[in-house]
Every structure is written in structure tokens, then in C-alpha cells.
Amino acid sequence: MSDTPFGFGLPPEEPEDGDEGKKKDQQSGGGQGPANPFGFGGLPGAGGFGSPGADNPFAAMFGSLNPTDLGAAFQQLGQMLSYEGGPVNWDMAKQIARQTVSQGTADGTKDASVGASERTAVQEAVRLADLWLDDATSLPSGANTAVAWSRAEWVEATLPAWQELVDPVAERVGTAMGDVLPEEMQAMAGPLIGMMRSMGGAMFGTQIGQAVGVLAGEVVGSTDIGLPLGPAGKAALLPVNIETFGKDLGVPKEEVRLYLALREAAHQRLFAHVPWLRSHLFGAVDGYARGIKVDTAKLEDVVGQFDPQNPEQLQDALQQGMFQPEDTPEQKAALARLETALALVEGWVDAVVHAAAKPRLSSADALRETLRRRRASGGPAEQTFATLIGLELRPRRLRDASRLWASLTDARGVDGRDALWAHPDMLPTAGDLDDPDGFVHREQIDFSELDKMLGEAASGGGGGEKPNLKKDDDSEGGDAKGDGTE
Numbered sequence: 438m439s440d441t442p443f444g445f446g447l448p449p450e451e452p453e454d455g456d457e458g459k460k461k462d463q464q465s466g467g468g469q470g471p472a473n474p475f476g477f478g479g480l481p482g483a484g485g486f487g488s489p490g491a492d493n494p495f496a497a498m499f500g501s502l503n504p505t506d507l508g509a510a511f512q513q514l515g516q517m518l519s520y521e522g523g524p525v526n527w528d529m530a531k532q533i534a535r536q537t538v539s540q541g542t543a544d545g546t547k548d549a550s551v552g553a554s555e556r557t558a559v560q561e562a563v564r565l566a567d568l569w570l571d572d573a574t575s576l577p578s579g580a581n582t583a584v585a586w587s588r589a590e591w592v593e594a595t596l597p598a599w600q601e602l603v604d605p606v607a608e609r610v611g612t613a614m615g616d617v618l619p620e621e622m623q624a625m626a627g628p629l630i631g632m633m634r635s636m637g638g639a640m641f642g643t644q645i646g647q648a649v650g651v652l653a654g655e656v657v658g659s660t661d662i663g664l665p666l667g668p669a670g671k672a673a674l675l676p677v678n679i680e681t682f683g684k685d686l687g688v689p690k691e692e693v694r695l696y697l698a699l700r701e702a703a704h705q706r707l708f709a710h711v712p713w714l715r716s717h718l719f720g721a722v723d724g725y726a727r728g729i730k731v732d733t734a735k736l737e738d739v740v741g742q743f744d745p746q747n748p749e750q751l752q753d754a755l756q757q758g759m760f761q762p763e764d765t766p767e768q769k770a771a772l773a774r775l776e777t778a779l780a781l782v783e784g785w786v787d788a789v790v791h792a793a794a795k796p797r798l799s800s801a802d803a804l805r806e807t808l809r810r811r812r813a814s815g816g817p818a819e820q821t822f823a824t825l826i827g828l829e830l831r832p833r834r835l836r837d838a839s840r841l842w843a844s845l846t847d848a849r850g851v852d853g854r855d856a857l858w859a860h861p862d863m864l865p866t867a868g869d870l871d872d873p874d875g876f877v878h879r880e881q882i883d884f885s886e887l888d889k890m891l892g893e894a895a896s897g898g899g900g901g902e903k904p905n906l907k908k909d910d911d912s913e914g915g916d917a918k919g920d921g922t923e
Contacts, residue, residue, distance in 0.1 A: 526641070530649065532646065534647075536646075537650025548588040555585050563701065564583065570702055570793050581671065591653045605722070658701040688800040700808075725772055777870065781838050781865065784839040784842050787809075841865055
């Protein structure tokens with residue numbers, strides 16, 4: 438994972454002339470290391486552009502004196518500066534993500550097309566997982582189809598969701614790039630502002646492409662970060678990454694695939710049958726992004742001292758962090774809502790999958806612990822999420838949420854637990870995650886009374902006895918101990 442949020446870094450393409458091309462590329466500084474992400478060498482002299490392995494995107498672009506390479510670099514720079522789209526150059530992001538995937542992962546694993554036998558194995562695993570989940574949740578199957586993706590297919594399928602997640606943050610940074618100059622100077626500095634915004638779109642596109650490309654080499658499905666990144670109703674697994682995930686676990690490959698299919702299918706049930714959940718989560722991300730403030734003082738310094746011969750100043754500023762959350766009650770509340778919502782999703786999936794797998798898979802406990810450690814150690818999903826929207830998930834919330842859902846199952850049964858997804862106001866809060874027992878045994882509001890009042894108002898009824906408009910599913914949502922009414 439790159440440590441340069443929203444910086445430059447275009448991975449090199451595979452050389453067309455085999456080993457000789459690789460040697461030539463390495464001699465010109467074009468290795469795959471993060472210090473020289475564009476894959477070109479450095480120019481000698483010129484303000485440190487030629488220092489070996491210099492972390493300088495423009496030096497990397499123009500490092501080769503070969504006319505062909507130089508021409509290609511100028512063409513790419515022209516594409517960057519001529520971009521006039523939204524806050525992120527998504528064409529560049531897609532290109533870089535695909536190139537990152539084509540290079541393979543650090544352990545040497547390359548992407549490959551999914552064969553017919555692998556597709557069949559994934560379809561069968563998801564079908565069996567859905568049968569097991571029928572006993573663990575009242576929510577019906579949410580996967581219309583089951584697909585096996587290559588890493589490149591994962592990139593293509595998830596980019597629309599990344600765009601929805603990242604654009605709010607990128608918009609704020611891009612706007613700030615044009616607003617740092619005094620108003621009276623903005624008319625005169627139109628070309629500079631346009632260039633800064635184009636560069637901002639390119640920088641976001643580059644970093645997002647790198648992050649998504651790296652993540653594609655590690656995710657095992659379409660819901661690894663607790664958000665529905667793929668198309669609705671499509672359960673997806675990545676066979677090549679599942680193979681890597683289970684390599685040293687000492688667990689049969691079929692059991693690893695089935696356990697991960699359970700998690701994917703559980704996510705699909707939740708997002709398919711809780712219609713407000715997706716917009717609730719993405720809205721929480723957007724609300725959090727609106728509270729991010731750009732460090733305009735730092736940006737003003739960069740713009741005021743901008744030297745075309747020393748463009749690494751801009752990247753240095755971006756590496757140090759150009760934006761940060763506002764320390765306001767509203768922003769803290771937005772962060773709490775987002776973290777709690779994501780924790781509740783992941784906690785529910787963890788509890789439901791464990792209930793379905795424990796009686797049937799001897800490796801259920803080991804696989805559950807492996808996935809928990811992966812999340813708790815700041816795995817690739819959390820790192821990518823933090824890089825792209827400036828948010829780090831707190832694994833403590835995930836463990837607390839899992840315990841809360843398990844306690845709810847014991848106290849109210851599967852139907853009573855899942856009935857809480859009927860409305861966002863019924864879900865536990867951040868405070869409830871701190872005191873799960875208190876939430877589990879607290880008397881719950883009987884929403885049927887509210888339904889009666891609303892139904893009465895809609896029908897134009899006045900006083901007198903309230904009509905019985907109790908919903909059919911209230912029997913599932915009630916507490917076995919008896920709910921209080923307010």
C-alpha cells in the first residue's frame with residue numbers, strides 16, 4: 438500500500454522486449470518500487486531530478502533522454518493537464534489499477550483468467566452457503582448470481598462504488614486548489630488554477646488507481662470492507678486470492694472457499710433485504726467527507742512558491758497530508774455514525790456466519806480468528822479505506838458489534854435480532870456498543886403504536902379507538918420478554 442496519499446505513482450507497463458526490456462527499464466530507474474512509480478529514470482542534474490530513485494513524479498516522467506520515451510512522457514503530461522472532468526480522473530485511475538494488477542502481487546502471484554472449473558466451484562460454494570445461512574438468519578438469499586472474478590474483473594466491477602465513495606473528498610480538495618489564491622488574482626491566474634485542478638484530478642486518479650490495484654491483489658470478494666462494492670445481487674469471489682489467503686492455514690481449500698462464500702452471501706442478504714442500508718452507509722461517508730477541511734495555509738504556500746522546475750514541492754505537501762477532519766461536534770458525530778454503521782454490518786455478518794459454520798466446519802473457529810486478526814492488524818481493506826477517504830476503521834468496534842449481535846440472538850432469537858434492521862433508528866448506537874448487555878436487555882419501543890398513529894392520520898380518522906394496523910412482521914420484531922410502549 439502506498440504511503441503517499443493522493444500522490445503520483447503510475448506503474449510501468451510490462452516491457453515488450455522481454456528480459457532485455459526489463460534490464461533497460463531497471464537501468465533507467467523503472468523498477469516497481471514505490472520510490473519511482475512512473476517507471477522512468479531520472480534526469481541528471483536539474484535540481485536533484487536525477488538522484489537515484491528520487492521520489493519525483495515529473496523527474497520520473499522525463500528521466501529518459503530517449504526521444505520515444507520523452508515523447509510518451511510529454512503526451513501523458515498533456516493528458517493530465519488537459520483533463521477537464523470531475524474531481525478525480527477516473528480514466529487514469531482505471532488504467533493505473535489495471536496496470537498494477539497486471540504486475541502481480543509482491544509474492545509473485547499473477548492475475549489470471551478464471552477457468553470453468555473455478556467458476557463452478559464458486560457457484561456451488563455460494564449455493565451451499567445460502568442453504569446454511571437459512572438456519573442462521575431470517576433474511577432470505579440476496580444473491581441472484583454467483584460469479585468468480587479475476588483481479589482485473591474486480592477492478593472493473595467496483596470502480597463505480599469507489600467513485601461514489603471518493604468523489605466527495607476529492608471535490609473538497611479540488612475546490613480548495615482553486616480557492617487558495619486571492620479573489621483579485623484568480624482572474625489573472627486562470628490557467629494556473631486550471632492546471633492545479635487538472636493536476637489534482639490526476640493525483641487523485643493516480644493514488645486511487647494504485648490503491649484499488651493493490652487491493653485487488655488481496656481481497657477475496659466484493660464486500661471485504663463492509664460496503665457493497667459490486668453490482669447488487671451478485672455474490673463474487675476471487676479464486677486466485679482465495680488460494681493465497683488459505684495457503685499457510687492448514688485448512689482444506691474447499692473449507693476456506695466455503696467459509697468465505699458464507700461471508701459474501703451473508704453480506705448480500707443484508708444489503709438486498711435492508712433497502713435503506715446502502716444509502717445510509719454511503720450517506721454517512723458523504724457526511725463525514727463534508728466535514729473535512731483542507732489545510733489552505735499549506736496549499737497557499739505551495740501555490741505561492743510553485744516552481745515548474747521543482748514540481749516535487751506539490752507532492753511533498755500531499756505526502757504530509759493536505760486535509761484533515763474538522764474537530765467539531767458535528768464531525769465527531771458523523772465519524773461515530775459511520776464507524777458504528779460499518780461495525781454493525783461487519784459484526785452481524787461475523788455472528789451470522791459463525792452460527793452457520795460452527796456446527797458444520799471443523800475449521801470455523803480458526804478461519805474466524807484468522808479474519809479477525811486480519812482486520813485487527815490494519816489489513817489492506819482498512820488501509821485502502823483510510824488512504825482514499827481519510828478514515829481508519831477501529832477494529833474494536835467490530836468485535837463489540839459481533840458480541841452484541843450474538844447476545845441479541847441468545848436473548849431474542851434470530852427473528853428478533855434481524856428485525857432491528859427494519860429501521861435505522863432501531864439499530865444500536867455507538868454507546869450501545871460500549872454496553873451491549875444494556876442494549877440487549879433494555880425495553881424496546883413498540884413501533885407498532887407509531888404505525889397505528891400514522892395509519893390513523895393517513896385514513897383521516899379522528900378520536901375514538903385506534904384501528905389495528907399492526908404489521909405482519911411485528912411478531913418477528915418483538916422481544917420475547919415483552920416490549921415496553923411509549
